[in-house]
Amino acid sequence: MKIRTATEADRDAIWSIFREVVAAGDTYALDPNISREDALAYWFAPGTRTYVAQGDRVEDGVATPGKPTASPEITCARKILGTYILRPNQSGGGSHVANAGFMVSEGARGQGIGRAMAEHCLSEARRRGFGALQFNYVISTNTAAIRLWQDLGFDIVGTLPSAFRHPDKGYVDVYVMYRSLLEDQA
């Protein structure tokens, strides 16, 4: 798997993942019926850097056992498994703190793609001079994400009571998570 800056050619693949994640409605506070145009405007906003995780093989992440392998004609179209964005969380006096958002294709979960993108993101954020990385809105029921962020050194620094209306679980808390990037520049 390779993580690289997204290009225009990735827009269809990103929209496909974005739509899937947002339609589920349990990890992002975004309109589940957001349009392609609004979704891509958000994911490719000015000041936002957009990345994709691309599989090594065209069938990566497709997970259809028994299906014949891809035909030679399409082996160049390597599958986009996930995408993330990195941007300043605020302007002015708050621009040294980064914010990021991650999405992994449903068929590609449980393979460490989120972790690989998060590690790439921490390295990119540090390289671009950010002093910290903040997640503004980690829904408390998203335990896989919370475990991953804690494992990567993030702390829960805030709890927003009942701030998210979960499609199955009703009103649930939301966490603000934060990690300084300074201590490991030594």
Next chain:
Amino acid sequence: MKIRTATEADRDAIWSIFREVVAAGDTYALDPNISREDALAYWFAPGTRTYVAQGDRVEDGVATPGKPTASPEITCARKILGTYILRPNQSGGGSHVANAGFMVSEGARGQGIGRAMAEHCLSEARRRGFGALQFNYVISTNTAAIRLWQDLGFDIVGTLPSAFRHPDKGYVDVYVMYRSLLEDQA
């Protein structure tokens, strides 16, 4: 003083307050050199409701002792003393939580205009069906604002360590503050 929805005619007055507040650089994480166009696009963004606090007399908030009272020709141009915005803090499953931002003209501070706008805002937020009001970015050195929010029932629910670079004090903490609007609907 009267608090009302802002109109096109208030844009100059709002920009004047906005520029003053942001140029000081100690209360908002916004570019101190933000353009008029960007500032007004932010303050009048789609989905954002914009209000102004308007003085009863034309000289309100001007604070120029010894100056003759305003000429009859301009008594209609009542001074805008402050402005605030109210909007959903997130979309989708997070849209029941409101967010607000307040700015008071330098010459009009210490007169309770911030408090009056905040009380108006709580009432507006409740009337519009929001279940809570969240401030994402209250800079810890802004003690007057923090005292006011606590007095109005807000709690500090998160602390972002060194998240703001203060023009005089260096890196300082930032608070996330939150107030449920449900308990007092009874």
